[in-house]
Amino acid sequence: MTALSLAAAPRQSPSMVLAIVGGLACAFAIGKTLPVTMDTVSGALSPLCATAAESSPLDKVEPIGSYALPNVPGKRVTIVRVFYGPGGFSRPHRHAGSVTAYITKGAIRSQLGGGPVETFGVGQSFFEPPGATHLVSANASITEPAELIAVFVADEGAELTTYLE
Template identity: 85%
Template sequence: MTAMNLAVTPGPVPTRTMALAVVGGLACALAIGKALPVAMDTVSGVLAPLCAAAAESSPLDKVEPIGSYALPNVPGKRVTIVRVVYGPGGFSRPHRHAGSVTAYITKGEIRSQLGGGPVETFSVGQSFFEPPGSTHLVSANASSTEPAELVAVFVADEGAQLTTLLE
């Protein structure tokens, strides 16, 4: 199963098309960010709940804020971009996110499992999508010797807690 089969669209979407869509989304978010500057304290406040979740993952793992921008054409919504770095053998506890999340693998391989779906492994250049309210049961570095990274793009309500850890 490919990452594209997780989306609610008829038939698979080519990996290249999805990668271009993710890159285009990032470019748009960055352009909006330059057009509508956001104070760093606002960005920190928006990202704090997400970054706090990183403290409850494995050692050597971190979530680095890239940017957070209000969407002027969608009142009440915000796009937030983060880099998730997993050290060798790193992982996140089961969790869910507010809004929609698209993840793009930039280094290594990431194992992921949503809800009752299969555990899948994604490599550099691949992406996966998490619909709002999905339970992310497995999010981990597939390697016990090399680091792995992904860039996650969230689209959620303004002020939403982006990550909620599950018990």
């Protein structure tokens, strides 16, 4: 397009421009980060597009500690810090054992099983019972980072997080 044809083009509403940019960001994220298989694309499409942005490279999980529970043989408590960059999220997953999450920075969107999507702010917590499906775990902001501390109580040697297909 030339500068003249761009100037003559009709102006789009801000919401239309935002929708187009979000769609392009979603398409870019899918094309950049996923193998080209239909099962993988269909399983990952929803969480990628729901945030209208690529997950941040700042998303990470940092181990804090892990301790055997001497009064409960075969069980272990593990504590991790989860960092979400702006617009960051985790794919749908489930955890071994139970998890309590405490928000230390920003706001976190969360949805378990068929329940509602809830938003938790600094100082709030939520609980995931054993075997619960964590469908949404995401930073509620696309401009600010968020962080939570997760405390797992699970069987000794268990795989703490299993991503869903």
